[in-house]
Amino acid sequence: MSGPISKSDQTFLRHFSMLIAGLVLLALALIGLAMFIYSRHTISQDAALETNADAAASARIAPVGAVYAGDTGRAAMQAAKEAAAKAAAAQVAYGGTTDGKSIYDNLCHTCHTAGVAGAPKLGDKAMWSARIAQGIDTLIKHATEGYKGPDGNFMPPKGGNPALTDEQVANTVKWMVSQVK
Ligand code: HEC
Structure with a gap:
């Protein structure tokens, strides 16, 4: 024994401190890796949450009928009205005929000829x-x-056909009544 620390103890201490240093390095590396993964994970998730939340919030607070707001809105509303009127005019039923019989033959006969669902039969005086x-x-x-x-x-x-004009309906009713003898 030549001193307070023996030779074998010195060897042991050297190896042991190398081992400790290695473990510390490994721990630091793992901490770094964990921080890296965590940061990437949370960033992407937050970003996704934020976009969703933004979209949901704008949908919630969007003013009802925003399209029709202000002067441009009034113009758009006018245009929409005109387009609807035009479409309705183009859709006048059965070529716009005011002939009661042909309207009856196109539409009303489905119920009134056979008396479907309690409809009074065409020409049936009792009904x-x-x-x-x-x-x-x-x-x-x-x-x-x-x-x-x-x-x-x-x-x-x-x-059941809202495209019929009042005049068309009236003429058809008159024609139906004229069939009752
Ligand atoms: C889906 C079946 C159906 C169609 C299509 C239909 N009707 Fe009728 N209609 C009925 C029924 C059912 C009654 C009887 C309602 C009641 O008084 O109980 C009736 C009754 C009537 C009456 C008598 C109303 C009253 O005050 O007593 C008239 C008029 C009439 N329909 C006209 C028409 C004309 C015109 C058409 C075509 C444009 C038409 N119907 C198409 C089912 C139909």
Whole structure:
């Protein structure tokens, strides 16, 4: 023994401190790696959350009818109205005919010829006389606006075709009434 620390102890200490240093380096490397992964992960997730939140928030706070706001909006609304009117005019049913019979043949006959769903049959006096007694104006009104009879049967407005004009409906009702003999 030549001193307070023996030779074998010195060797042990040297190896042991090298081991400790290695472990410290490894720990630092792992910490660095973990920080790197964590930072990338949270950044991408936050970014995604933010875009979603932005989109959701703008959707929530978007003013209703924003399209029609201000002067440009008024112009757009006017244009839309005109376009709708034009479309409606172009869609006048059955070529715009005011011939009651041809409108009947195109539409009303589906219910009124066979008496489907409680519809009064065309030309059937027993089924029509009480209705005709209401007066032609009431019949036309019922055919135009729709009508639910006392038995719960339903005459759809304009026979289910809103493209019919009031005049077309009126003429058709008159023609139907003229068929009751
Ligand atoms: C989907 C079936 C259906 C179609 C299509 C239909 N109707 Fe009717 N209509 C009925 C029914 C059902 C009644 C009877 C309602 C009641 O009084 O119970 C009725 C009743 C009527 C009446 C009598 C209303 C009253 O006050 O008694 C008139 C008029 C009439 N329809 C006209 C028409 C004309 C015109 C058309 C075509 C443009 C038409 N209907 C197309 C089902 C239809």
